[in-house]
Amino acid sequence: LLQGYSPTQIVVLTPYLGQLSQITRLMRRELQNVDAYISEKDLDEFEGEDHDELAGAKAIIAGNNVRCSSVDNYQGEESDIVIASLVRCNKYGSIGFLKEPQRVNVLLSRARLGMFIVGSYKTLLKSSGGKKTWSGLYEMMTERGQIKRGFPTVCQIHPDDPPAELC
Numbered sequence: 640l641l642q643g644y645s646p647t648q649i650v651v652l653t654p655y656l657g658q659l660s661q662i663t664r665l666m667r668r669e670l671q672n673v674d675a676y677i678s679e680k681d682l683d684e685f686e687g688e689d690h691d692e693l694a695g696a697k698a699i700i701a702g703n704n705v706r707c708s709s710v711d712n713y714q715g716e717e718s719d720i721v722i723a724s725l726v727r728c729n730k731y732g733s734i735g736f737l738k739e740p741q742r743v744n745v746l747l748s749r750a751r752l753g754m755f756i757v758g759s760y761k762t763l764l765k766s767s768g769g770k771k772t773w774s775g776l777y778e779m780m781t782e783r784g785q786i787k788r789g790f791p792t793v794c795q796i797h798p799d800d801p802p803a804e805l806c
Contacts (some may be wrong), residue, residue: 646704647787649721652708652709716749717751720754721753721755726759
């Protein structure tokens with residue numbers, strides 16, 4: 640948003656419903672002048688849970704809002720900018736859905752202009768299924784200098800300065 644993109648050009652994707660809930664709640668609480676919303680399909684996934692706050696986030700679609708979605712419920716859709724949360728932490732090192740090439744393909748094919756993947760490449764590569772699915776992509780991104788410790792940003796006032804990484 641600070642780089643001049645409108646909220647409607649951005650989607651935040653995650654393969655995990657727990658993360659979808661947390662990301663949506665956090666964005667609604669922390670962002671100023673922008674709201675986060677989730678689709679009816681994603682809201683239906685939370686049936687039986689206390690989702691009053693999420694229900695309030697469901698149909699604010701028009702205007703100054705960023706969509707948050709599960710990867711599965713974003714199939715067939717695209718956005719200019721995709722921020723993918725692949726953060727995963729458990730004592731077994733399991734990466735769940737992220738070892739399935741079909742789901743990874745859906746995730747990686749949603750961006751028209753750019754994608755930011757947030758997560759630990761070490762976790763993705765440690766898993767046996769993950770190594771097979773992610774190692775080629777990791778190698779390509781490393782060769783291109785696309786693995787960063789934060790979001791690269793350009794100052795609107797000093798566009799010739801090198802990008803800074805926001806962590």
